[in-house]
Amino acid sequence: MATISRREFVITGAGAGLAAAAPRHALGHAPAVLTRQSVSPVVISSANGHRFRNGGTETCVELAFRRIVAGDDVLDSLIAGVNIVELDPEDASVGYGGRPNAEGVVQLDACCMHGPKRRAGGVAALEGVRTPSNVAQAVMDQTDHHLLVGPGAQAFARNMGFEIERDLNTDRSRRMWLEWKRRTDPGHYLDPDRADARRVVEDERLAEALAPDDADADADSDERYGTINCNGISRGGQICGVTTTSGLAWKIPGRVGDSPILGAGLYVDNAVGAAGSTGRGEANLYNLASFLIVEQLRLGMSPKDAGLAALRRIQENTVERRLLNDRGLPNFGVNFYVLNAVGEYAGVSMYAGQNSQYAACTENGAELLPLEPLLDGSARD
Numbered sequence: 001m002a003t004i005s006r007r008e009f010v011i012t013g014a015g016a017g018l019a020a021a022a023p024r025h026a027l028g029h030a031p032a033v034l035t036r037q038s039v040s041p042v043v044i045s046s047a048n049g050h051r052f053r054n055g056g057t058e059t060c061v062e063l064a065f066r067r068i069v070a071g072d073d074v075l076d077s078l079i080a081g082v083n084i085v086e087l088d089p090e091d092a093s094v095g096y097g098g099r100p101n102a103e104g105v106v107q108l109d110a111c112c113m114h115g116p117k118r119r120a121g122g123v124a125a126l127e128g129v130r131t132p133s134n135v136a137q138a139v140m141d142q143t144d145h146h147l148l149v150g151p152g153a154q155a156f157a158r159n160m161g162f163e164i165e166r167d168l169n170t171d172r173s174r175r176m177w178l179e180w181k182r183r184t185d186p187g188h189y190l191d192p193d194r195a196d197a198r199r200v201v202e203d204e205r206l207a208e209a210l211a212p213d214d215a216d217a218d219a220d221s222d223e224r225y226g227t228i229n230c231n232g233i234s235r236g237g238q239i240c241g242v243t244t245t246s247g248l249a250w251k252i253p254g255r256v257g258d259s260p261i262l263g264a265g266l267y268v269d270n271a272v273g274a275a276g277s278t279g280r281g282e283a284n285l286y287n288l289a290s291f292l293i294v295e296q297l298r299l300g301m302s303p304k305d306a307g308l309a310a311l312r313r314i315q316e317n318t319v320e321r322r323l324l325n326d327r328g329l330p331n332f333g334v335n336f337y338v339l340n341a342v343g344e345y346a347g348v349s350m351y352a353g354q355n356s357q358y359a360a361c362t363e364n365g366a367e368l369l370p371l372e373p374l375l376d377g378s379a380r381d
């Protein structure tokens, strides 16, 4: 994790006189505003931000970091980064080739926040556009609104010049949907090749997506609720974030998760930091955890502690039997990616899973780092 001392920063604003003498959490309603003299730029994201290249040479975090360092707008840079993942058909949780809903239609959610401009935009249940993050940015830049949904979002995208495609399924996402249909509705969707094991499950990820009971917490979370969140800070201390997803696999048509909701899938306050999420959106929606994390940063918590505090809140508010494992703990995964205004960062998760990682890119290059788990063991037992 980056270790820039707070001593390198000057505290200003309404609470400045007090702030010099008192701990920041003692300031009550007078927020501590950190004026950055210089921050080491950093981009963080969910692990898919350093796993997919869409046939190119750079990953999301690498591209976004390079552009931020070159002086491009931070949000433009992050969105260019997540575009790689949205467009890559190999990531079946985001954009083109994302897992469809129960009717076989790919519906996408995204939002973005520009810290310095104090602006935000989002789209939900958008069909036909491979890069919903760009439409969210157009909502931010070209409307008075913060969220457009469904056919309205698509009409807006068309009017803004986005190409509208009839179907965002790939062969792979359609096959996964059909396999799900065959398993959940075997009376109507017959599998003529059921006897041929190679046709039933062609790869391990498909198996995990279709049979989450067999998967570890992280795989369950990634495969069924997969998403990319990406947050960054420039040398000048400009903080932005973006979250984009195809949402829950096989969802009820029209279901909207946390990703496009400001305060849930993403929250940015340029004076304080940014937080975003992947994993079970319903848990995050109930707790508005990204907003909660940023407010904890405002009170002086570290990114790791603020993220763990939000996970603890989710755990406390998870009381329904169907959402608990045999130990009485949440039976789902949820992750947060947190960055503060001095460039410190962390990734946290409910449980440590097999692929429980997040991505970070600094001047030392990009890497996958372990997510800090709140709970021992796995979501399933």
Ligand code: GLY
Residues within 6 Å of the ligand: 225, 226, 227, 245, 246, 247, 248, 256, 257, 258, 259, 277, 278, 279, 280, 281, 282
């Ligand atoms: N976190 C993505 C979703 O639940 O839709």
